[in-house]
Amino acid sequence: RPMIALHPIILPDIRAEDLETLDKLGIRLLWPLRNGQLGPNDQTLSEDEQIEQALGGIKSIFDAFMVKPATLVCFTASSKVAIRYAKHHPETVSTMCFLGSCVLEGRPESGPRLLARGLMSMLSSRPILANAAMAFFRERVMNRKNYIRFLRRQFEASKADSLIVGRE
DSSP: OEEEEEOSSSOOOOOHHHHHHHHHHTOEEEOOOOTTTTOTTSOOOOHHHHHHHHHHHHHHHHHHHOOOSEEEEEOGGGHHHHHHHHHHOGGGEEEEEESOOOOOTTOOSSTHHHHHHHHHHHHHHOGGGHHHHHHHHHHHTSSHHHHHHHHHHHTTTOHHHHHHHHHO
16 A cells, blocks of 8 residues: 655654564555755755645656555645645545644744744844754754753643653
8 A cells, every 4th residue: 555655854764673564564655855855955945846846746656656546644744735735636645644733823932932933034034044053953952951841842732742742
């Protein structure tokens, strides 16, 4: 059974045992890469261009592997791409699985969200600062002590998400 996975930013850590499980379940995992993934020198695209490129990636899988219909699995922000593809090509999609979705309404505007918004705003107007900003983020947020606190604060409004973060 073909399954097309659409990722938002970071590829997951898929190991040999994961592939063995997929094989046992009879699932063929196909994973189109987004612009910039494994190509750090790729041209920066606008949101619309990024979505069009992602839609083209899905189409190229259908064209190359002739796997119709297929399950679309989308992670957070890629749900936007999956919905648009299914809307325009419903005959090619058997199932859609959402493994997180982006809800903008009611999101907190403080703490980690404020930091993320500030970084994105600064980097959109001053891309030359990207390396320095990412180094700062790695040193100040991605260390063990602060990252755990960062994650907990990011998901504290949702009891279910908080439980998952706590277990991890």
